[in-house]
Amino acid sequence: MESRFVVGVIREAKVLGLSVENYFSKWKDAIKNSEMSLSLKNSILSNMDFNSFYGLGIIVITIPPQKELSYVGEEIYWRNSDSTEQAKTPKQIAMQHSDSKNRIRLEL
Numbered sequence: 001m002e003s004r005f006v007v008g009v010i011r012e013a014k015v016l017g018l019s020v021e022n023y024f025s026k027w028k029d030a031i032k033n034s035e036m037s038l039s040l041k042n043s044i045l046s047n048m049d050f051n052s053f054y055g056l057g058i059i060v061i062t063i064p065p066q067k068e069l070s071y072v073g074e075e076i077y078w079r080n081s082d083s084t085e086q087a088k089t090p091k092q093i094a095m096q097h098s099d100s101k102n103r104i105r106l107e108l
Helices: 009-016 020-033 038-045 091-097
Strands: 049-051 058-064 075-080 083-086 104-107
Touching: 009 020, 009 075, 020 038, 020 049
Parallel strands: none
Antiparallel strands: 049 058, 058 104, 075 083
16 A cells, blocks of 8 residues: 655745745645636636645645546646546547546645
């Protein structure tokens, strides 16, 4: 069984000399200023939460199903089992569009 370690964002914020609120804002600003498609950005920003996890603090991003293809710059990404990969063929792009009902949850 694979072990997982959670360092937590509270520790990282302290190392950077930031409050947890400012650290969380840096993440939001980075997403706002990214090359993600607007609908994806809006979904992410409205579904970002800070949760205390054994006093470590984690940022949880839940991405609801998208109604359209999502881009980062000119590239399209798709879910392939449990990983996110760049779609490089028309078939992968079509699969991404048909699978856009899937929900993705990121924990940072």
